[in-house]
Amino acid sequence: MIQGMTDRCDCGAAAGPLGRCADYYYxxxxxxxxxxxxxxxxxxxxxxxxxxHPAEGHQNHFDVQFxxxxxxxxxxxxxxxxxxxxxxxxxRHGSRRGYDMTPLEKYAPLPPGEPATGFAASFxxxxxxxxxxxxxxxxxxxxxxxxxxxxxxxxxxxxx
Ligand SMILES: [Zn+2]
Numbered sequence: 001m002i003q004g005m006t007d008r009c010d011c012g013a014a015a016g017p018l019g020r021c022a023d024y025y026y027x028x029x030x031x032x033x034x035x036x037x038x039x040x041x042x043x044x045x046x047x048x049x050x051x052x053h054p055a056e057g058h059q060n061h062f063d064v065q066f067x068x069x070x071x072x073x074x075x076x077x078x079x080x081x082x083x084x085x086x087x088x089x090x091x092r093h094g095s096r097r098g099y100d101m102t103p104l105e106k107y108a109p110l111p112p113g114e115p116a117t118g119f120a121a122s123f124x125x126x127x128x129x130x131x132x133x134x135x136x137x138x139x140x141x142x143x144x145x146x147x148x149x150x151x152x153x154x155x156x157x158x159x160x
Pocket of ligand 1 (some may be wrong): 011012021022
């Protein structure tokens with residue numbers, strides 16, 4: 001470990017019982033593969049994680065990810081699933097128009113700035129019971145993901 005034995009994540013969050021945020025993130029990605037209900041929050045989970053840990057993402061995608069989270073908070077997860085499915089369908093049918101930003105255009109662009117810390121909700125604080133993130137149902141899990149999304153948008157919107 002390059003930074004010694006610190007248990008702080010890049011995002012500033014303290015490690016939880018599973019470890020750092022990355023340990024939570026990969027555990028979620030594994031569990032959601034087997035649970036279609038949980039998988040509905042896949043896109044927001046990825047966007048939240050990469051925006052809170054930008055060293056693991058790609059600069060070119062952060063703005064779109066920031067807008068996906070605003071779509072989630074504005075219209076709910078069903079809208080995210082619907083817009084994502086529409087994007088996949090466009091690709092499948094060989095559209096040459098590329099990524100359609102229309103559903104995301106009305107949302108605020110990501111303000112420029114340094115990587116942020118101090119998010120009000122973090123991956124390493126997500127509860128895990130019996131090895132599961134959806135121990136109390138996917139709706140409750142979804143509300144927790146939305147809280148992380150809200151904290152991500154709020155923190156990055158205030159970045160200067
Ligand atoms: Zn973190």
